[in-house]
Structures are given as structure tokens and as C-alpha cells.
Amino acid sequence: MNKPLSAGLCLLLLCPIGAMAAGPFDGTWKVDMSKVQMPKKPDVLVLKDGVYECKTCVPPVSVKADGQDHPVTGHPYFDAMAVQVVDAHTVKETDKKGGKVVATSTTTVAADGKTARFEFSDSSNSNGAPVTGSGELKQVAAGPAGSHAISGSWLTASMDQMSDNATQITFKEEGDMFSMSAPTGQSYQAKMDGSDAPYKGDPGINGVTVKKTGKNTIVETDKRDGKVVIVLTSTVSADGKTMNVVMDDKLRNRTMHFVAEKQ
Template sequence: MKKPLFVLGLAALLSPTLMAQSAFDGTWKVDMSKVDFSKKPDVFLLQGGMYACKTCVPPFEVKADGTDQAVTGHPYFDSVAIKVVSDHEIEETDKKDGKVVGTSTTTVSADGKTARFSFSDSSDTNGGPPVTGKGEATLVAKGPAGSNAISGSWRTTMMEGLSDNATVWTYKVSGEEITMTAPTGQSYTAKLDGTEAPMSGDPGVTSVSVKMNGKNTLEETDKRDGKVISVWTVTVAPDGKTAKATNEDKLQNKTTKYEATKQ
């Protein structure tokens, strides 16, 4: 069960006044204990020797025989290998250009209601350490009779032990521009008037545009080859120490809310 990374490319937080800009410059970190995960579930099917990720964008179906199976349309990986460990557990290995970029293990509880997963993902870290973590998902709807327990609709309810390189970013405001940098290698410098600017270091994001929406709210729009893939809306608290953010994933039609703290 491949779990997408959470916060790479998060919008910077700032106010239009010079004083507020100076206060908001610095490093921020997501508080994973305060994440409100999307209520829309992920849907998987493992049956008859085939594994399908039905809510992946684009969806894919591969043989579940432990060998590399080619997939297309995914910027972070081009092959998937699914190893069936048991009727309640699978291991997944993702590769790009023949190199391993992600591994994960998912185990479903005996009662079939909870799935625990752990992962390591270097698909978007530009040669740096992988993003690692583990979490839990709750069953929303069972898969068809006779399918592996992995099958069904699952909603992520918890993430823990997520490495700092997935939850930390730094930004700097200079005049009418904002620069964002992340430890995984992503960066951009964009004007605050909504003008598109290139995103560097992220194969899944081609460009970004940033604009102010009210006194303390910033909106960032990420695109891939001209298509909007996500919108971040970030509102910083009056004291400049915390911020609330909403991410709208336009590809999977999911909304995630969380809080960040200035370090």
C-alpha cells in the first residue's frame, strides 16, 4: 500500500507588511499529532494473482508475483513489485529507471479492520536520505469475497515517526518574492502576485504560483505540465508562531488539514 508523501512543497507563510514578513521568515515544521486526514479512502484489490490500486492517479493493475511490473503515468516511479507475504500482508517495491525508490509493508489485523504500514521513500529526495515513517488505516468497506485482506477501501487515520525531511521547510521573503526550500531538495522563488514560477527538484510538480488571500492567508497552486494538481491555503496565527493549512489534492479529490509550528 503505497503512501504518498505529505508535505513536500508546502506554501510559505507570510503577511504583506515588512514587519510580518520578517517575523514569518524561517523554518517551519508540521505537527503530525494535529493532522486531520482526508475522509476519502484509498481503494485496493488483491485477488486472483493481481493487485490493483484503484484510487492511484492514474490507476494501475499489476501481477502480484513479486516481480517488477511496468506502470505508466506516475512521475515518481515506473515499476511496481507486489510480494504477497500472507493473506493479511504484502510488501511493495517501487522503482524508477531500475533503481529502488520506495518500499513499504502493509499488514492487516486479524479482524480485518485495521491496517498498519511502514515505508521508506526516496522518489522525491534528490539523492538525500529517504522519507521514512509508519501509520495506520481503518477499513471503510471490505473487498470482494475471497480476496486478500488488503482489499477494500481504507482511510488513513494516523502517521507516526515521519522523518523530519518530510515535515520541515524553510522560506524567505524578499521584496515581492518568496523563496521556499525543503531538505529533500525542492525549491522555488515566486512572485506574490500569482505569476507562475518553476519548481525545482520535484518530478511531480512543474510550476507553482503564490498569491496573498487576505491579510494573513497565502494560497499556493501547484501544477504539473499546466494542470493544477494541488492547492495549499495557509493561514498564520497573529503571534506568528503557528499556522493552519489546508491541502486540496485535485488529482485524488482529497482534502487534508494540519498545523505547523515555527522552529
């Protein structure tokens, strides 16, 4: 037996078994967009008399729809918004923070007013390339008389396009520590006993707790200045190939479900 191989085997035999065993969450996971269950509560928008309102935003937004920048407060990801009425069925929104564009979206309502298509580019919580995507909205209640076609209560019916940096995440278990990293720059390292730890790389989240509630289940609680904003419950399947996630948005009182596959 050659010396390097002998030394390597000695080190291997000296390692504790627990240190060699990979946890069920270890590795990179990718969301299967075909299995995403969107929230069942609608977003309520009104564009009338030259004013755009997002009534279900937290906090609510109300700005002139004149294509110019207008300040908004209470939102960690942007501090100004411009809403441009392109035509009777299309609206473009541009969000800025500190004078820099952080997100754009264009929504076009179908001729019958019952569905709408949207596409967006969002770098408000990305430290690299922006997240991009598109999808379809379904109207469940019409807007007030005389309002723009975008007005009404809308459910996100589907997300048929999402960039990879928005759908991938990497986890690692080491002893009693659990770590997360994402292509958009978010990361944390926390004990799995529910104690507070810093959350890095996201303007809207600065704290996190992680609690292992079962062999294959983790509950992650994201916080902003001590206030809970999101709770994610993730459970890895017995074969280790898929992860079911329930995301409870505490700020907007909405819940969504998705499935991620081990890469």
C-alpha cells in the same frame, strides 16, 4: 565609538524599514503530526486471483502480485512496481524508476481485518535521505469475496511516525518575492502576484504560483505541465507561532489539514 560599529550603524540606518522587517512566513516550520487531519475519502485496493489493483491511484494501477517488477505508466515518481504477498495478512510493495528502487512499503492487516499497520521508505521525490514513516489504516468497506485481507476501502487513521525531512519547510519573503525550500530538495522562488514560476526538485511538480490573499495568508498552486495538481492555503496565526495549512489534492480529489509550528 569604534569605526566598525559606527559603519555598521550607518548601514542599518540607511536600510529601508521594509527590508528589515521579517514577514509572517519567514523561517522554518515543522508539522505537528498530532494535529494532522487526514483525507476523508478512502483508498480502494483489491488483491485477488494474483492481481493487485489500486483503484484510486491516479492513474489506476493493476499489476501481477508475483513479487516481480511490472511496468506502470502515467506516474511521475515511479515507472515499475513489484507487489509481494508475504502472507495472508501482509503485502510488500517496491516501486522503481529507471531500474532504481525509489520506494518500499509493507502493510500488515490485523487479524480482525478492520485495521492495518504500514511502514514505508520513499525517495521518489527526495534529493537526499528518503522520507520514512508509519501509520495505521482503518477499513471502511470490505474487499470482494475470496480476496486478500488488504483488499477493501481504507482511510489513513493516523501517521504516528514521520522523518524530520518530511515535516519541515522554510519560507522567506523578500519584497514581492516568496521562496520555499525543503530538506528533500524541493524549492521555488515566485512573485506573490499569482504569476507562474518554476518549481524545482520534484518529478511531479514543475510549476507554481503564489498569491498573498491577506496579511498572513498565502495560496500556493502547484502544477505539472500547466495542470493544477495541489493547492495549499497557509495562514499564520496572529502571534506568528503556528501556521494552519489546507492541502487540496486536485488529482485525487482529497483534502487534508495540518498545523506547523515556528522553529
